[in-house]
Amino acid sequence: xxxxxxxxxxxxxxxxxxxxxxxxxxxxxxxxxxxxxxxxxxxxxxxxxxxxxxxxxxxxxxxxxxxxxxxxxxxxxxxxxxxxxxxxxxxxxxxxxxxxxxxxxxxxxxxxxxxxxxxxxxxxxxxxxxxxxxxxxxxxxxxxxxxxxxxxxxxxxxxxxxxxxxxxxxxxxxxxxxxxxxxxxxxxxxxxxxxxxxxxxxxxxxxxxxxxxxxxxxxxxxxxxxxxxxxxxxxxxxxxxxxx
Numbered sequence: 001x002x003x004x005x006x007x008x009x010x011x012x013x014x015x016x017x018x019x020x021x022x023x024x025x026x027x028x029x030x031x032x033x034x035x036x037x038x039x040x041x042x043x044x045x046x047x048x049x050x051x052x053x054x055x056x057x058x059x060x061x062x063x064x065x066x067x068x069x070x071x072x073x074x075x076x077x078x079x080x081x082x083x084x085x086x087x088x089x090x091x092x093x094x095x096x097x098x099x100x101x102x103x104x105x106x107x108x109x110x111x112x113x114x115x116x117x118x119x120x121x122x123x124x125x126x127x128x129x130x131x132x133x134x135x136x137x138x139x140x141x142x143x144x145x146x147x148x149x150x151x152x153x154x155x156x157x158x159x160x161x162x163x164x165x166x167x168x169x170x171x172x173x174x175x176x177x178x179x180x181x182x183x184x185x186x187x188x189x190x191x192x193x194x195x196x197x198x199x200x201x202x203x204x205x206x207x208x209x210x211x212x213x214x215x216x217x218x219x220x221x222x223x224x225x226x227x228x229x230x231x232x233x234x235x236x237x238x239x240x241x242x243x244x
Contacts, residue, residue: 038105045108046121053097053124055132063120064093069140072097072172074126074160075147077216079107084212086111086119092140094119097126130168141178141209142169146216146227149185161192163199170201173234180209181230184220189228196232200240205231 076082076096147160169179181192196202208229
């Protein structure tokens with residue numbers, strides 16, 4: 001269930017843009033130690049499976065070596081759920097973006113162990129990837145699972161799921177593509193629901209896509225925090241005017 005408090009949205013339903021105030025950091029810096037096995041995976045597999053969020057336009061066919069629906073996962077942690085979903089959905093290609101080096105090393109280990117070739121890791125801010133590196137209408141889905149919650153009032157502006165982020169997602173999604181947000185913070189779920197309700201190119205859906213359980217989700221469940229799911233579908237351009 002998702003909280004349905006969507007009053008007082010206050011956003012301007014303007015045209016979709018690709019602008020974003022990248023100076024506002026939406027992720028927390030974490031001082032994690034890279035283990036020897038993670039370092040080994042990075043050195044051996046990083047050049048094959050890794051990309052940098054450097055603003056260079058991507059040729060997705062060249063990146064994956066085939067033509068298939070592409071999913072962007074924003075923030076994959078240590079990669080367990082990412083690898084599980086890639087194994088369960090071999091027909092999809094996955095761009096998995098995160099800023100933390102230990103997670104990259106761990107996910108590369110998991111991909112090698114499972115012999116998965118349908119995942120590419122992107123090091124850096126996913127907003128750069130969305131704004132500058134991906135062609136319009138190139139993604140079948142965007143996944144945001146348990147983003148940094150920024151619970152303090154003065155930090156709410158740093159939450160990833162905002163109108164600016166929704167603009168980037170809407171521009172990158174194909175018509176009928178999905179945005180799937182999961183969080184165990186009720187206030188964040190309310191905000192995310194407000195964002196998609198207010199966006200002219202997104203329509204809230206009651207059909208929640210399947211996902212693997214993440215380690216962060218399990219920690220929340222153990223602490224008594226259930227997960228809230230928000231899903232939205234990218235509208236056809238002919239349908240956007242009727243939502244305004």
